[in-house]
Amino acid sequence: MSERGGWKRFADWVNGETEAGDPTTQYVMDRRPARIQEAHELHEARERLRLKKFLGLYPLAAGLLCVVLIFILLSTVIYIPPFGQPGNPTNNEVSQHYLEKTVEETGASNAVTGMILCYRGFDTLGESCVLFLAVSSVMILLQRDRNNTGERAQLRMKREDAAERGHEDNILQKSAKLLIPFVFLFAAYVLMNGESSPGGGFSGGAILSGGLILYSVAFGPERLSRLLTRSLYSGVRVVGLMAYALTYGVYIFAGANGLSIDMEWMMTVIELAVGLVVACAIYGFYAMFQRGKI
Amino acid sequence: MRPFYENLPFLSMFAAIFCGVLSSVIRDGRRAYVLALAMAAVTAAMSAVLLYYVCTRDVSFVYSMGRFAAPYGNAIKAGPLQALLATVFSIVMGLSLLGGGRGLSHDILPEKQGLYFVMADLMLAGILALIYTNDMFTAYVFIEITTIAACAMVMAKDTGPNLIATIRYLFMSLLGSGLFLIGLALLDSIGGYLLMEPLARAVEILAELGRYHRPLIVSIGLMVVGLGIKSAMFPFHLWLPDAHGGATSSSSAILSGIVLKGYVVLIITLMTRVFGLELMREVGVTHILLIAGMLGMIFGSLAAMREYHVKRMLANSSVAQIGYIFMGLGLGTEFGVAAACFHILVHATCKPLLFLCAGRLSDVSGHHRSLKNLRGSAYRDFGAGVGFTVGALSMIGIPLLGGFVSKLYLSEAALESPYVAAVLLTIAVSTVLNALYYVPATLAIWVRPPWEEIREVMHDVKPEDTRFDRSFFTASALFICLVFLLGIAYHPVMNVIYAGIRLM
Amino acid sequence: MPELVAQNRYAVVAVILFGIGLLNLMLQQNLVKKVIGLSIMDSAIFMLLASLGYIEGHGAPIVEEGAVDASLYINPIPSGLVLTGIVVSVSVTAFSLALVQRIYQRYGTVELPELLERAKKEED
Numbered sequence: 072m073s074e075r076g077g078w079k080r081f082a083d084w085v086n087g088e089t090e091a092g093d094p095t096t097q098y099v100m101d102r103r104p105a106r107i108q109e110a111h112e113l114h115e116a117r118e119r120l121r122l123k124k125f126l127g128l129y130p131l132a133a134g135l136l137c138v139v140l141i142f143i144l145l146s147t148v149i150y151i152p153p154f155g156q157p158g159n160p161t162n163n164e165v166s167q168h169y170l171e172k173t174v175e176e177t178g179a180s181n182a183v184t185g186m187i188l189c190y191r192g193f194d195t196l197g198e199s200c201v202l203f204l205a206v207s208s209v210m211i212l213l214q215r216d217r218n219n220t221g222e223r224a225q226l227r228m229k230r231e232d233a234a235e236r237g238h239e240d241n242i243l244q245k246s247a248k249l250l251i252p253f254v255f256l257f258a259a260y261v262l263m264n265g266e267s268s269p270g271g272g273f274s275g276g277a278i279l280s281g282g283l284i285l286y287s288v289a290f291g292p293e294r295l296s297r298l299l300t301r302s303l304y305s306g307v308r309v310v311g312l313m314a315y316a317l318t319y320g321v322y323i324f325a326g327a328n329g330l331s332i333d334m335e336w337m338m339t340v341i342e343l344a345v346g347l348v349v350a351c352a353i354y355g356f357y358a359m360f361q362r363g364k365i
Numbered sequence: 366m367r368p369f370y371e372n373l374p375f376l377s378m379f380a381a382i383f384c385g386v387l388s389s390v391i392r393d394g395r396r397a398y399v400l401a402l403a404m405a406a407v408t409a410a411m412s413a414v415l416l417y418y419v420c421t422r423d424v425s426f427v428y429s430m431g432r433f434a435a436p437y438g439n440a441i442k443a444g445p446l447q448a449l450l451a452t453v454f455s456i457v458m459g460l461s462l463l464g465g466g467r468g469l470s471h472d473i474l475p476e477k478q479g480l481y482f483v484m485a486d487l488m489l490a491g492i493l494a495l496i497y498t499n500d501m502f503t504a505y506v507f508i509e510i511t512t513i514a515a516c517a518m519v520m521a522k523d524t525g526p527n528l529i530a531t532i533r534y535l536f537m538s539l540l541g542s543g544l545f546l547i548g549l550a551l552l553d554s555i556g557g558y559l560l561m562e563p564l565a566r567a568v569e570i571l572a573e574l575g576r577y578h579r580p581l582i583v584s585i586g587l588m589v590v591g592l593g594i595k596s597a598m599f600p601f602h603l604w605l606p607d608a609h610g611g612a613t614s615s616s617s618a619i620l621s622g623i624v625l626k627g628y629v630v631l632i633i634t635l636m637t638r639v640f641g642l643e644l645m646r647e648v649g650v651t652h653i654l655l656i657a658g659m660l661g662m663i664f665g666s667l668a669a670m671r672e673y674h675v676k677r678m679l680a681n682s683s684v685a686q687i688g689y690i691f692m693g694l695g696l697g698t699e700f701g702v703a704a705a706c707f708h709i710l711v712h713a714t715c716k717p718l719l720f721l722c723a724g725r726l727s728d729v730s731g732h733h734r735s736l737k738n739l740r741g742s743a744y745r746d747f748g749a750g751v752g753f754t755v756g757a758l759s760m761i762g763i764p765l766l767g768g769f770v771s772k773l774y775l776s777e778a779a780l781e782s783p784y785v786a787a788v789l790l791t792i793a794v795s796t797v798l799n800a801l802y803y804v805p806a807t808l809a810i811w812v813r814p815p816w817e818e819i820r821e822v823m824h825d826v827k828p829e830d831t832r833f834d835r836s837f838f839t840a841s842a843l844f845i846c847l848v849f850l851l852g853i854a855y856h857p858v859m860n861v862i863y864a865g866i867r868l869m
Numbered sequence: 870m871p872e873l874v875a876q877n878r879y880a881v882v883a884v885i886l887f888g889i890g891l892l893n894l895m896l897q898q899n900l901v902k903k904v905i906g907l908s909i910m911d912s913a914i915f916m917l918l919a920s921l922g923y924i925e926g927h928g929a930p931i932v933e934e935g936a937v938d939a940s941l942y943i944n945p946i947p948s949g950l951v952l953t954g955i956v957v958s959v960s961v962t963a964f965s966l967a968l969v970q971r972i973y974q975r976y977g978t979v980e981l982p983e984l985l986e987r988a989k990k991e992e993d
Binding site: 115118119122130133134136137138140141144145148149150151153154155156157159161162165166167169170171173174180181182183186187191194195198201202204205208209212213219224267268269273349352356359360 | 870873874876877878879880881883884885887888891892895896917920921922923924925927929930931932933934937938939940942944945946947948949952953956957959960961963964966967968970971974975985989993
Binding site: 502505506509512513516517520525526528529531532535536539540543546547550553554559 | 903
């Protein structure tokens with residue numbers, strides 16, 4: 072390409088002779104790997120071929136792998152300790168401790184509640200964070216903004232709202248009016264009685280959000296969003312998780328450092344906080360999927 | 366009453382959780398950004414203090430999360446290795462956010478920036494918990510936190526290809542956590558404990574007696590493969606290039622620098638603390654890791670050579686670098702694990718540097734991404750050019766830079782293993798392949814193309830894009846310092862790692 | 870062999886369900902069906918986990934007054950883990966469905982091959 076020697080070209084390049092159109096630069100760039108020189112169409116065609124090949128081969132390989140995995144698992148699980156025997160390795164002193172000491176140490180007679188809120192409360196805090204994160208990421212995705220809502224979508228939403236307002240469902244509204252207080256009452260009952268019966272923060276919160284969703288369906292989301300405004304919603308959501316994290320943080324700090332703080336009230340606070348977090352999360356999912364705003 | 370420094374791991378995790386929750390009510394994205402930076406600085410400082418204490422006293426300690434001692438309550442465990450990793454990861458997190466700040470405000474809608482920092486903060490909390498955890502189920506929960514946060518960080522840019530990359534990433538990750546969970550269930554059924562120390566004793570007894578041999582092997586395999594899928598082990602790496610290549614610079618830097626490593630750290634914890642290296646060697650899991658690692662080193666580099674999109678090239682190179690780490694683990698010796706740990710640190714500093722610099726270079730070149738359009742871009746932002754060069758040279762393995770030292774230690778660790786020849790050959794081939802795509806990329810950014818091309822590339826560049834970016838410059842300079850630090854003062858770092866593995 | 874299967878019947882069923890979910894997740898081309906497969910897979914794991922804690926003839930782990938004896942109740946640990954796991958599974962399902970919805974808004978399809986083709990076309 073050029074009549075100058077290789078060394079000279081290299082020296083020029085090192086000396087920084089990289090003026091526009093300079094043959095040395097041209098040389099370096101011409102020798103660059105094919106990927107930047109390749110014609111666009113060629114690359115495209117090759118990519119398409121690769122995609123096709125991938126889509127053809129992939130199910131075969133994946134299917135084979137899955138079947139192999141399932142057979143390995145099947146031939147494994149028949150050798151695990153037999154179902155329902157009291158002598159299995161899982162039924163060791165830990166579960167015994169949970170069952171026999173839970174009333175005394177945590178004040179909860181429901182051993183599962185005692186375990187997830189006290190003994191292994193850090194997992195439960197993580198789990199509440201998962202719910203919180205999931206709502207936040209659904210918000211990133213579905214909350215109305217200029218990326219995901221065109222004018223047509225907005226028009227459609229307006230039309231739907233107008234249609235809904237015109238056709239109020241009498242049966243639904245009357246029965247909802249009747250049911251909702253009981254739903255909330257039941258939610259409160261489940262929420263507060265998690266320590267001594269099946270239930271607790273998670274179930275209670277889910278029932279609570281069920282009541283909210285019923286209200287929203289019967290009377291229209293606009294009426295609900297006048298009661299439960301956006302700032303109130305995010306406030307409750309944050310306060311719930313914050314209360315949980317703070318209470319549990321104090322509890323961990325005190326417990327690990329051997330300080331004796333009276334933590335009788337902890338279970339109640341945590342149950343309530345979990346209930347709020349769960350209710351907000353499920354209602355948030357519903358509202359985001361339905362309308363893209365709270 | 367325990368000494369105060371033992372509270373630091375717990376405090377740093379909770380600080381991250383608090384900041385994350387708080388960020389969701391901050392309307393102003395700028396403030397959430399500052400909060401996230403402050404949080405990273407605070408956790409880094411706490412972890413550094415912890416590192417100082419555990420190193421000078423040469424201890425590791427179990428911290429019970431609550432009133433109830435192990436095995437009844439949750440617990441975390443911290444030693445020199447955990448403190449070192451937490452310090453480095455917090456610093457990398459902070460610097461990645463600092464360096465990509467302008468990109469963040471460009472790529473993400475203002476009203477959603479607060480939510481982005483929720484993800485970033487809680488992801489750091491998840492990673493810290495994965496490092497410190499001493500309980501299998503806590504590990505699972507925090508794996509899921511990290512997964513969701515990482516996926517949300519990929520899709521925060523909110524373009525079509527981003528969404529597709531995210532859903533592929535999400536499905537693969539969830540498959541990985543599913544496998545991990547079923548492995549955990551099997552292990553629980555035969556071991557009966559969730560806390561790592563009692564579980565390790567139970568596993569040891571089972572292995573000695575030979576009872577439940579098959580469930581034990583299968584559960585170890587499932588856990589390692591599940592975590593391997595999430596950290597892009599070789600045959601399961603196909604989701605990575607799109608996810609890391611398409612995200613905004615900060616996200617790419619954080620994902621490749623920290624998130625991939627979080628799962629590897631968990632594998633290391635499982636290997637050394639729960640199952641023991643001897644058992645891992647006996648059941649052959651290390652061989653799988655070794656082979657997957659070596660294949661990843663080669664094929665990741667080959668895939669990177671084919672790329673013309675600079676960030677996808679870097680993402681494919683991550684597959685190769687993760688391969689190095691898995692190869693080190695696959696040697697199944699303490700030296701191998703230590704070398705792998707060092708490579709985790711090296712890659713956690715180099716790759717974010719490369720991603721940030723690549724992002725900056727493409728910002729000053731009209732947001733073009735292909736190497737062809739980035740020619741000569743180093744002259745438009747000198748700091749980014751130098752940073753890219755240093756990162757690339759470190760990846761190739763030039764002395765005085767971190768990458769050289771980790772390759773040296775990996776080769777040294779390989780000398781004791783029966784696969785010396787294969788491992789050394791793979792390292793050599795992989796180094797050559799690394800050079801084959803990093804050198805041209807570096808040359809490309811330093812060589813000026815003809816004027817017409819520059820004009821074409823630059824015709825729609827806004828002036829605010831080319832303005833000097835102080836925060837990027839700071840972050841890049843600090844990253845370069847870290848790379849040099851790892852390359853020159855590697856001896857103390859290695860000592861900390863050895864102590865950490867001994868005190869696992 | 871049959872005794873072995875009968876001994877661990879719940880685990881075997883759980884693994885079969887897991888396989889169904891896994892195959893759906895990997896082989897379905899429709900994103901919504903993939904999400905369904907994922908849910909099946911998670912539920913199967915929870916079934917396996919829950920079956921670990923059961924002890925024949927023992928009652929639910931709600932300790933009654935005067936009957937504080939571990940041999941009356943089933944093992945509470947797996948139940949607690951399942952509770953945690955279900956919440957995690959709900960969260961990831963919601964997240965992936967939201968993602969699918971956005972992809973549908975953006976590209977007008979949830980079939981994977983079509984989706985990839987349209988994305989490719991747009992890129993050009």
